[in-house]
Amino acid sequence: MKTISNQLSLVILAGGMxxxxxxQKQVDPIGPNRESLMEYSIYDAMEVGxxxxxxxxxxxxxxxxxxxxxxxxEKKEAHVEFILQTTYTAVSRDFFDNIIDRQKPWGTGHALxxxxxxxxxxxxxxxxxxxxxxNAYKMAMQxxxxxxITPNKYGIIAYELGxxxxxxxxxxxxxCKISNQILKDVVEHTxxxxxxxxxxxxxxxxxxxxxxxxxxxxxxxVLHPSVFxxxxxxxxxxxxxxxxxxxxxxxxxxxxxxxxxxxxxEVIVENSKDQWFGMTYPGDKHIVQDEIMEKISEGIYPKHxxx
Numbered sequence: 001m002k003t004i005s006n007q008l009s010l011v012i013l014a015g016g017m018x019x020x021x022x023x024q025k026q027v028d029p030i031g032p033n034r035e036s037l038m039e040y041s042i043y044d045a046m047e048v049g050x051x052x053x054x055x056x057x058x059x060x061x062x063x064x065x066x067x068x069x070x071x072x073x074e075k076k077e078a079h080v081e082f083i084l085q086t087t088y089t090a091v092s093r094d095f096f097d098n099i100i101d102r103q104k105p106w107g108t109g110h111a112l113x114x115x116x117x118x119x120x121x122x123x124x125x126x127x128x129x130x131x132x133x134x135n136a137y138k139m140a141m142q143x144x145x146x147x148x149i150t151p152n153k154y155g156i157i158a159y160e161l162g163x164x165x166x167x168x169x170x171x172x173x174x175x176c177k178i179s180n181q182i183l184k185d186v187v188e189h190t191x192x193x194x195x196x197x198x199x200x201x202x203x204x205x206x207x208x209x210x211x212x213x214x215x216x217x218x219x220x221x222v223l224h225p226s227v228f229x230x231x232x233x234x235x236x237x238x239x240x241x242x243x244x245x246x247x248x249x250x251x252x253x254x255x256x257x258x259x260x261x262x263x264x265x266e267v268i269v270e271n272s273k274d275q276w277f278g279m280t281y282p283g284d285k286h287i288v289q290d291e292i293m294e295k296i297s298e299g300i301y302p303k304h305x306x307x
Contacts (some may be wrong), residue, residue, distance in 0.1 A: 007050070007051055007052055007121055008049075008050055008052075008121070008122055008123065008124065008140065008141060008144050008222075009050070009052040009053070009054060009119050009121060009122070009123035009124070010041075010042070010045045010050050010052070010053050010054070010123065010124050010126065011054045011056065011112065011115050011119060011123050011124065011125045011126070012038055012041070012042075012053065012054070012055050012056065012126055012127075012128050013056050013108060013111045013112070013125065013126065013127050013128060013219070014038065014055050014056060014057050014058075014061065014128035015056045015057050015058040015061075015084075015085035015105060015111050015114075027061070027065055028279065028285065030285070030288055030289055030292055031289075031292055031296075031305060032292075032293065032296070032303055033303070033304055033305065035305050035306075036128075037128070037129060037130075037131055037278070037279060037288060037292075038128040038129070039072075039305060039306075040131060040292065040301065040305070041126055041128075041130075041131070041132065042069075042072075042073065043301065043305055044132075044133070044134040044136075044137045045124070045137050046076055046078065047134060047137070048134070048137045048138055048140075048141045049141065050078070050124075050137070051077070051078040051079060052078065052079050052080075052121075053073055053078060053079070053080045053081070054080075054081045054083065054115050054118050054119060054123075055069065055080070055081070055082045055083065055128075056083050056085050056111045056112070056114050056115060057082055057083065057084060057085065058084070058085060058086075058105070059084065059086065061082070061084075066082050069082075070082075072306050075306070081118050083114050083115055083118060084114075085105045085110070085111050085114045086105060087099055087102050087103070087104065087105055087106070089105070089110075089114050090110065090113045090114050090116070090232075090235070091106075091239065091243075092236060092239065094239075095239045095243040098243035098244045099243060099244075100244075101246060102245070102246050103246075106235075106238075106239075106248075106249055106250045107249030107250045107251050107252075108127075108219060108249075108250075108251055108252040108253075109231055109234070109235060109238075109249075109250040109251055109252040109254070109255050110235060110249075110250045111252075112125060112227075112228075112231060112252055113228065113231045113232060113235055115228075116228040116231070116232070119225055119228075120225055121225065122143075122144060122149040122222065122223065122224055122225070123222070123223055123225075124137070124140050124220065124221070124222050124223075125219060125220070125221045125223060125252070126219065126220055127218070127219050127278070129278050129279040129280075130218055130219070130220075130276065130277075130278040131276065131277050131278060131288070131291070131292075132157065132218065132220050132272070132274070132276065133272060133274035133275070133276075134300070135272060135273075135274055136157045136220055136272055136274070139157055139270040139272070140155065140157065140220075140222045142270075143155040143222045143268065143270075144222075148268055149222055149223070149224050150224055151224050151226035152226075152264065152265055152266065153224075153265065153266050153267075153268065154221065154222060154223050154224060154227070154256065154265055154266075154267045154268070155221070155222035155223075155267065155268045155269075155270065156176075156183055156217060156220065156221050156222070156267055156268075156269055156270075157218075157220040157222075157269075157270050157271075157272050158176050158178070158183075158215040158216060158217060158218075158269050158270070158271050158272065159215070159216055159218050159271075159272050159274070159276050160212065160213050160214070160215065160216075160271075160272075160273070161173060161175075161192070161199060161210055161211070161212060161213070161214040161215070161216045162199060162212030162213065162214075163273075163274070163275045163276055164216055164218060164276040165192070165193065165194050165199070166278075166280050166281055166284055167194075167283070167284075167287065168280070168281035168282075168283035168284055169193065169280065169281050170190075170191045170192055170193040171192050171193070171280060172188060172189065172190040172191070172192070173188070173189055173192050173216040173217070173218075174186040174187065174188050174189075174216055174217035174219075174253045175187045175188075175189055175210075175214060175215075175216055176214075176215040176216060176217055176269070178215055178269050181268060181269050181270075182266060182267065182268060182269065183260060183267035183268075183269050184260065185257065185260070185261075186217055186253045186254075186256070186257045188251065188253065188254070189201045189203060190203055191203045192210065199211070199212065199214075215269070215271060217253055218276055219252065219253070221252070221256070227255070227256075227259075230255060230258075230259060230264075231255055234250075234255050234258065235250055238250045275291070277291050
């Protein structure tokens with residue numbers, strides 16, 4: 001297996017099933033020349049010097065699509081790998097017989113675990129259907145420059161809650177508690193939406209108001225390969241309890257949160273002021289297209305991304 005040492009890799013979580021979006025949002029055409037949203041993430045990563053890309057994909061990510069991304073990445077003298085995430089990938093054989101009717105993989109923690117043997121140096125994790133802005137990648141590279149990514153020190157780029165909402169429905173967000181630029185806690189809220197001028201959350205018969213500037217995790221992590229050993233252990237424990245479940249998920253933020261609370265890892269926070277946008281609902285597509293066209297008009301991206 002080819003590896004690239006002393007480089008920051010980018011792991012793209014592109015294996016989601018898109019149940020609310022009703023389609024393969026990872027590769028849905030967004031740009032003026034049918035570029036997908038994650039192509040802009042790849043472009044931003046290349047702009048800061050990243051040369052190693054790892055895609056975690058599902059079975060709908062066909063060979064023609066792989067060839068397309070391989071060609072555009074290798075044309076830029078970078079290296080790419082594709083890893084298929086299925087319900088059974090990285091699952092101990094002890095649990096195979098329990099997985100009968102489950103149709104989807106086990107979530108973001110499971111997705112990253114699939115990359116265990118492919119990432120041997122510090123890396124960024126992102127969602128394929130999210131736009132983070134180039135500054136996030138610059139800040140990630142600064143973590144590396146400052147030697148802040150080690151076996152017991154990770155990084156996260158946090159966003160302001162008010163800049164991460166959808167006009168088309170509620171969203172799930174990891175609410176971050178931060179002290180002196182160190183992440184102390186991430187609590188997942190699964191039903192956040194804007195109601196008039198106010199941001200509210202409603203879940204488990206509890207409701208409340210949230211501030212616009214509340215820092216949230218959008219799954220932009222900068223991690224060290226030491227995380228894989230922990231992922232493996234915690235996923236095994238998760239499967240002991242949930243291997244027969246149809247919808248339970250093994251979330252990456254929960255794994256990192258456990259490391260924080262056990263005083264194993266310190267997570268440094270950089271706050272992004274950029275507007276996030278992404279593809280959660282079908283109605284988000286035209287908003288994302290408009291945002292991309294605006295950035296093209298501002299000269300941030302060329303109209304033809306790969307010419």
